[in-house]
Amino acid sequence: MPRLLFGPSRTPFAADASHRSGCSSRIFSPSLHSPMVEPAPQSPMQLSIGAVSRETGIAVETLRTWERRYGFPAPQRTPGGHRVYGEATVEKLRLVSRALAAGHRAAQVVPASVEQLRVWVGSSAPPAARPDADFSLDEPMASWVRATAALDGEALDAGFRSEWNRVGALHFLQDRATPFLEAIGAYWADGRIGVLHEHFASERLRDFLAQNWRPLSDRQSGPRVICACLPEERHHLTLHMLAVVLSMAGCRVVFLGADTPLADIEAGARQADPIAVFVSISRAADPRRVRSQLVELRGRIDPTIHLVAGGPSAPTGIDGVTNLRRLDDLAEWSKRLVTSHRSN
Structure with a gap:
């Protein structure tokens, strides 16, 4: 099976906090008023997908991925085919975002009811990695996963550095970093590690790569x-x-x-x-x-x-x-x- 140019992206539930600021785009149909006619009731407020992203802090790509994977959020469509969402959907997405921040998995929280989400948001704390988790993976990636589960950045960076120097940059990316990211995603999906561990691993790897390519690029x-x-x-x-x-x-x-x-x-x-x-x-x-x-x-x-x-x-x-x-x-x-x- 051919290796992809780019390894797996960060898991699609991860919301990016760096959204550009802007006002929400609200799509609505105002009623026509006449002194002789009873005003028609206002249509429920509808938000574009970009506005929902800004309101909830959840990336547009993530909303689309959840729609395909879990059937939520299910949009209505404008005559032009654009997605629009009601306020109830936005409120649930805010709860989903808080539940994810508390360490719950997307597969668990996105399809959940609003009532269950409120329970999780009110009572849950971010979970630690399961102490009995079995990280069955070839070395050195297995040791990287263990360092991730322990939130041990020093050990993770040392492991990256050792393999980078041993196998070279290209093999590091193809044969080490990509399987590692795939394993992190799989272990998160089955509950062996939490959301915070996936974020931790992705950020450490990103920083490691930048520290290596930037000075090399500057010398070229x-x-x-x-x-x-x-x-x-x-x-x-x-x-x-x-x-x-x-x-x-x-x-x-x-x-x-x-x-x-x-x-x-x-x-x-x-x-x-x-x-x-x-x-x-x-x-x-x-x-x-x-x-x-x-x-x-x-x-x-x-x-x-x-x-x-x-x-x-x-x-x-x-x-x-x-x-x-x-x-x-x-x-x-x-x-x-x-x-x-x-x-x-």
Whole structure:
């Protein structure tokens, strides 16, 4: 089975606290008033998916994932096909968010009743990892999971560093980091560790990768490349994996990070004069939105700049957009890119 260019994203329940600020977009149908006619009752207040995300702190991609996986939140649709949600749904989502913060699993809380959620929110504390948990996994990933369960950042970082030095960056990403993240997701799903442990592991790995690729990128003399996530894409651990591979190939990485407006990517492409723009796309991303954004971005940036999409949900068949899903393919493609640039 081919290795994906980007490993598994953070589990889709994780809400990102870095939402951009803004006023809620409320969609409603005002009644017409006449002195001769009894006013029609107001329609219940409806919120767009973006407004719900801002109201609850739950990422748009997460709301869509829960809808597909659990059947909640179930939206109504406007005549134009857009999702809208009532206030009762928003109130339940606030309870779900609090239950997740208390350490409960998404598979448990999203389908639960409001009454049960109130019980959990009122009485639960974040759970520790189960003391009898069996982490059956090859070394060194098993020791990394144990360090995660113990919230031992020093041991986890030491384990990352040892394997990075022993097997090299590319094998570390393919054969160590990806299985580790998959195991963390599986152990969270069956209750052997909690939400806080998944967050802890993801953040430590992200920091470790950034500490390695940033100084390497700064020392390079090759072409500049931009790394960014499309708007509403907040899973950016995998973008750091991409930056590792590009830095190793000799590129200087301009890292724009998660949830980057297309106008900002366009402005970065004008200012940095990159040879390529790379975007990562997680499983939680909406396929139609991603395809539309890539088409628009391709039209916004100079046609001589490569536009590369990678990740489990990266669409294919878009004119002018290169799709790379395997890390080793990305490494080879990047090396050819740098060699071609230097020969010109």
